[in-house]
Every structure is written in C-alpha cells, then in structure tokens.
Amino acid sequence: MRSDLRSLTAILALAAVYFCAGKLGLSLAYVHASASAVWPPSGLALAALLLWGYRLWPGIFLGAFLVNITTPGSVATTLGIATGNTLEALLGAWAINRFANGAKAFERARNIFKFVVLAPILSTMVSATIGVTSLTWGGFAQWDQYLRIWFTWWLGDAVGDLIVAPLVLIWMAQPSPQLKANRVVEAAGLLLFLILITYLMFVLDAPFSSEYMMVLPLFWAAFRFGQRGAVTSAFVMSGIALVGTLNGVGPFAHANPNESLLHLQSFMGTIAIAALVLASVISEGRRAEWRLEVQDAVSRILAESPSLKEAVSKVVQVLCERAGWDLGAIWNIDRARDELRHVEVWHMPSVHAPQFVAVTREGRFSRGTGLPGRVWSTGKPVWIPDVTTDGNFKRAPAASEDGLHSGFGFPIKLENKILGVIECYTREVREPDDNFLQMVSDIGGELGQFMERKRAEELLLHSEERLRGMVETAVDGIITIDERGTISTVNPAAERIFGYPTAEMVGENVRMLMPEPYRRDHDSYIGNYLRTGQRKIIGIGREVEGRRKDGTAFPLDLAVSETHVGDRRMFTGIVRDIT
Missing domain, CATH: 3.30.450.40 (GAF domain)
Incomplete structure (x- = not known):
C-alpha cells in the first residue's frame, strides 16, 4: 500500500513538472502552437524513466495530455501527441538501458555516442512523427508545413534530451562532490566567466563573431569539474543564450524567431555533445590514472x-x-x-x-x-x-x-x-x-x-624446517655436493664422523674426505659419469674408505643419490662409520 502511494505520488509529481516545463516550451512555439524548438520535457521524461523506472510512464502521458489539451486541437490529436511523447521516452529509456549502461551512460565516451544516437536522434523521431501526423490528420496543421513542423518538433525534443537529461542524470546518479573552499572559489570564478562570455555574445551583441568563445568556459568546466561542471555550464549558457536570442540579440538572431531558435538549438546541442564527450574522456583518464596509482601502491605493499x-x-x-x-x-x-x-x-x-x-x-x-x-x-x-x-x-x-x-x-x-x-x-x-x-x-x-x-x-618453510631437523638429528652423516664435487652442506653427524667443523668442509672439494687413491681419482669418477651416464656407485651403495681430519683412514658405508635443482645436478651422500 505504501509502495503504491509512493508510486502514485511520483507519477503525479512527474506530470506536474512535465506540465510546467511543457507550458514553458510551448510559450516559444512559433511554427505551430504544438511544436517548439525548445522542449525541456523530453529530457525530464527520459531522465525520470532512467532513474526511477518505466513505472512512471503514466506521469509523462498525463503531463503531455494536460499540456496539449490547452492548445488548439482536439481530444484525439491530444491523445496522439501524448502517446507519441510517452513512447519517445519509453523507447529512449529502453534503448539506453539496453545498449548504453542506463543512467550511467555518461561515464564512458563510447556510451555517450550511443546515448546521442539512441535518444536525441532516433527516439525523438517517434514523438515528432506521431505528433505532427496527428495534427495534420486532425486538420490542425497543413500537409505542406509537415516537414517544417516535424523538424522543429524533433530538434526541440533532441536538444532537450542533450541538455536537460544529462543535467538531471549526472546530478542525481553520480556521487555528490566534496565541497572544499578552494573548489567553491574556483566554481564561482568559472560561473562568473561563463556569464560574462554569454552576456557579451547574447545580451551586449558583440560586434564580432564570438560564439565559439563559449567553448572556453566549457573546457574549463570539463577539465576542472568533470561532467557535472560541463552539463551545468551548458545548461546555464543555454538559458542566457535563449533569452538573448528571443530579444533579437546574438549571432543566431534572425527576423524569423523560429529560425533563430533552430540555429541556436543546433549550436547548443553540438556544444553540449562536445562538452559531454570531453568531460567523459578526461574523467576516464583520471579514473584510470588514479586506479593505476592505487594498484601500484597495493602491488608494492604485496611485494614488500x-x-x-x-x-x-x-x-x-x-x-x-x-x-x-x-x-x-x-x-x-x-x-x-x-x-x-x-x-x-x-x-x-x-x-x-x-x-x-x-x-x-x-x-x-x-x-x-x-x-x-x-x-x-x-x-x-x-x-x-x-x-x-x-x-x-x-x-x-x-x-x-x-x-x-x-x-x-x-x-x-x-x-x-x-x-x-x-x-x-x-x-x-x-x-x-x-x-x-x-x-x-x-x-x-x-x-x-x-x-x-x-x-x-x-608450508614450504615448515617442510624445510622439518627436513632440516631430520637431517641435523640423523645418526648417519649426510653430505651434498655439486657436479664439480664442491661440498654444499653437511650435517652434525658428518662433522663427528670426519672430525671437521662445517665451516672447514663447505666450499671445499669432497675429495678432502678421501684417502689415496680415491682422493686423486675422484674428479675423474664424476667427469666420467657426467659424460657417459654410467653409474658405478650412484643409486647402488658400497663400502669405501674415508679420511678423518687427523689423517686416519676408516671404513664407511656410502650411498649416493642424484637430484636436479633447476639446471644444476646435486649429489647427496649418506655415510656410516663401520669401524
């Protein structure tokens, strides 16, 4: 029940806003009482459906019906126009949700281009076609004026989608900006500069062609304040330019007021697209840079x-x-x-x-x-x-x-x-x-x-510690050498058997632990095995003689195994004193 009441309230609120914006737009209708080159309701309707869902479509229909029932026409033509306006918003919202990431379409430049094609260009054709056809069939417009009325209708809806819809969507869907003193001061400076530029062109009627000076504050807004700054600046500029043009001032003022509005709206629509794309590209670049900084910091943390x-x-x-x-x-x-x-x-x-x-x-x-x-x-x-x-x-x-x-x-x-x-x-x-x-x-x-x-x-460390514990507590001596015969490790039992401390054995050739003639011939044994692969002791085990530090020889049981560590061969000998 409470949900239904909220939905009804939202529908009525949308209808009221649509009606007020529609009356404002039709107050600027020159080519026909039902067709205006300035039509903010199209952008409001599209934004409402993208933000709060298709369930609000009755608000669009009701608002459009009330706006048009108060203009020359019949109930039938009014129903046709209201149907066209509603279908335009529904089709535009569906297409943007389906192909351009919905209410967040402006976060990426490629989605902005999709938005422009799907809503301002294509979906607005539905309303213009149904609306103008309803008027001509009803006898409230002449067929020879069809294209002129249609283009005015379409352009008004399209620019409404380009200026009003992004303004509402970006302010409502994106995270609120953090207010800082220096940013507020800069925003005030931007607003002042924007008003001065627009005032110069559309109120004071600058004696030189200066319309493209409007790009300067838009670039400032896009670079420093992102999409929110860009769409807000475009909206403010559009309002001031509209007032000036209606008063016959500015680069787009002509004898025919509808022609003036068509030229102005075409220019403002183009500027709005450029500002949106520029702000999106800048925002994407900053987000990518910031993400790289954070990810780089995280990677360093994980490495260190x-x-x-x-x-x-x-x-x-x-x-x-x-x-x-x-x-x-x-x-x-x-x-x-x-x-x-x-x-x-x-x-x-x-x-x-x-x-x-x-x-x-x-x-x-x-x-x-x-x-x-x-x-x-x-x-x-x-x-x-x-x-x-x-x-x-x-x-x-x-x-x-x-x-x-x-x-x-x-x-x-x-x-x-x-x-x-x-x-x-x-x-x-x-x-x-x-x-x-x-x-x-x-x-x-x-x-x-x-x-x-x-x-x-x-796990590897624990495994190594367990293995080290087993080696160090083993009763038998354990010695590892490389393929050159250099001793790499020895355990305490090997120290006791041969009488050498570890420091005196590691790094020396293993033949130091052998009496003659094994001492003299040991390197040739290893070399022969490496060349031929023929095993005489490796993997077999045998009784040999060892030599202690004091020079005495003694009998040993020796078992040798081979392993590979990377591209190196290592040999492990297990010795037992059998004196």
Whole structure:
C-alpha cells in the first residue's frame, strides 16, 4: 500500500513538472502552437524513466495530455501527441538501458555516442512523427508545413534530451562532490566567466563573431569539474543564450524567431555533445590514472610485506588514504563456526569512532548478515549509501553515534573461493561508484593470490624446517655436493664422523674426505659419469674408505643419490662409520 502511494505520488509529481516545463516550451512555439524548438520535457521524461523506472510512464502521458489539451486541437490529436511523447521516452529509456549502461551512460565516451544516437536522434523521431501526423490528420496543421513542423518538433525534443537529461542524470546518479573552499572559489570564478562570455555574445551583441568563445568556459568546466561542471555550464549558457536570442540579440538572431531558435538549438546541442564527450574522456583518464596509482601502491605493499596481516592492514590504509575513506576493517572466515571474525580495524588519525570500533571488534557475522556477510554471501563488492538507514546493518546505532554513513565491502578471493572480507566507511553519504567497486574487486583478487602464495611459502618453510631437523638429528652423516664435487652442506653427524667443523668442509672439494687413491681419482669418477651416464656407485651403495681430519683412514658405508635443482645436478651422500 505504501509502495503504491509512493508510486502514485511520483507519477503525479512527474506530470506536474512535465506540465510546467511543457507550458514553458510551448510559450516559444512559433511554427505551430504544438511544436517548439525548445522542449525541456523530453529530457525530464527520459531522465525520470532512467532513474526511477518505466513505472512512471503514466506521469509523462498525463503531463503531455494536460499540456496539449490547452492548445488548439482536439481530444484525439491530444491523445496522439501524448502517446507519441510517452513512447519517445519509453523507447529512449529502453534503448539506453539496453545498449548504453542506463543512467550511467555518461561515464564512458563510447556510451555517450550511443546515448546521442539512441535518444536525441532516433527516439525523438517517434514523438515528432506521431505528433505532427496527428495534427495534420486532425486538420490542425497543413500537409505542406509537415516537414517544417516535424523538424522543429524533433530538434526541440533532441536538444532537450542533450541538455536537460544529462543535467538531471549526472546530478542525481553520480556521487555528490566534496565541497572544499578552494573548489567553491574556483566554481564561482568559472560561473562568473561563463556569464560574462554569454552576456557579451547574447545580451551586449558583440560586434564580432564570438560564439565559439563559449567553448572556453566549457573546457574549463570539463577539465576542472568533470561532467557535472560541463552539463551545468551548458545548461546555464543555454538559458542566457535563449533569452538573448528571443530579444533579437546574438549571432543566431534572425527576423524569423523560429529560425533563430533552430540555429541556436543546433549550436547548443553540438556544444553540449562536445562538452559531454570531453568531460567523459578526461574523467576516464583520471579514473584510470588514479586506479593505476592505487594498484601500484597495493602491488608494492604485496611485494614488500613479510606477512599476510601486515599486507592486508597496509592495503586498507592505502584505500582509506587514497580514496578518502575514514575507517576500514578486515574480516577472516572462521570455517569451524561458518562465520566472519574480526581481524583488525584501522582508521584515519583524525577520525574518532570508539562506538563503531568497539562493536566491530566484538562482532561476528554469518552469511548475508550485515555488510561483511552480504559480501561473503554474494562473492561480490557491496556498497551501502547510508548504513544508518539500512535494515540489514546491525552496527547502525554505533555508526550513527560516530557519524559514519556510507560503506562498501569487497571479498578477498582466490578464483571462486572467499578467503576474507575488507570493508571501509566514511562520514559522507556517497552514491555507489561502479568503477571504484571494480577496482577494489581486482584488489581483492590480488590479495587472494598473495594469501595463497604466503600460505604456500609457509608450508614450504615448515617442510624445510622439518627436513632440516631430520637431517641435523640423523645418526648417519649426510653430505651434498655439486657436479664439480664442491661440498654444499653437511650435517652434525658428518662433522663427528670426519672430525671437521662445517665451516672447514663447505666450499671445499669432497675429495678432502678421501684417502689415496680415491682422493686423486675422484674428479675423474664424476667427469666420467657426467659424460657417459654410467653409474658405478650412484643409486647402488658400497663400502669405501674415508679420511678423518687427523689423517686416519676408516671404513664407511656410502650411498649416493642424484637430484636436479633447476639446471644444476646435486649429489647427496649418506655415510656410516663401520669401524
């Protein structure tokens, strides 16, 4: 019931806004009472469907009907026009959702071109065709004026899609900007410069051709304030230019007011496209540069960190510092209890959040519960714009107490296996950023590989330690040499058997442990084996004589094995004193 009431309220609100914008547009209708070169409702309708869904289409139909029923025509022509306007918005929204990433179409330049083709160029033809055809069939327009009325109708809708829709979508769908004093001052300077340029051209009627000077503030806005600055500047310019042109001032003013508006709207539509594409390319470049910086910092951390805990803690710190988040936490999976267990919390030095930190350290989460549990359950990054209003966030009271709002989490993954979860929070309310979530998802994959590598290294280290313990405690002497006969390692038993300390044996030729004639001929034994592969003792074992440090000879049981370490051959001899 409450949902139905909200939908009805939204539909009526859209109808009211559409009606007001439509009356404004029709006040500038010169070629026909129902066709205007300035038609903001098309952009408003398209943005509404992209942001809040197709369920709002009755608001477009109702608003369009009320606008046109008050102009010359019949109920039938009004229904036709309202149907065309509604179909235009529905088809445009469907095409953009299907092919251009929906409400986030302006994040990438290639999607902007798709947006321009699908909505301003193609979908607006539906409304213009149905509307003008309804008027001519109803006898309220002449067939010989069909193309002129159609072009005016189409261009008005197209420019509405190009200027109004991006303005609404970018301000509503993208994360809110952080207000800083220097940015506010620069924005004020940009606005002043923009107004001066537009005022010079469209109010003072500059005596020289200066319309392309409008590009300067648009470039400034795009470079410094991104898409939000570009579309806002284009909208402000369009408003001032419209007022000047209607008063017969500016480079597009002609004797025929409709011709003036057509020229102005064509110019403003072109400028709006250029500003959107430029801002998108700049934003993509900055995002790519920032992602590379973060990923480079993470890669250095993973390369330099000696332990898993230290690496993950530093990654959380980098994410918070570089991306502007205030607090981060790490969660590990307790396989025995099948729940997430807190590992560590890190926060910016300037952030004081004792309540939230305390409940985080005490918290445990099952699958699907809270932000970490949802990440664990889905295996994907999760973003909550405001955790204090989220029904599935148990720490909401503590977050509210400490002033934390937006949060995101992402899994530490190895292929499809979840190894842990990292979450971060900020005092601001931020809308989801898909590009950022993709980046942290990649970082989660890197961390998963790092964890697996560290675990493998630890297993290898433990294995080496066990092997070393076995070698060092063995009763028999164990000696390893390379293919030149140089001693690499000896164990304590070999020290006792031969009477040499390890330092005097390692690096020397193994023949030092042999009496004559073995001492003289040993190198030839190895050389012959390396040339022919013929084994005389390797892998067989036999009784030989050894030589102690004091020069005495004694009988030994000797077994020799061969192994390869990379491209090197190593030989291991196990000796037992059989005196």
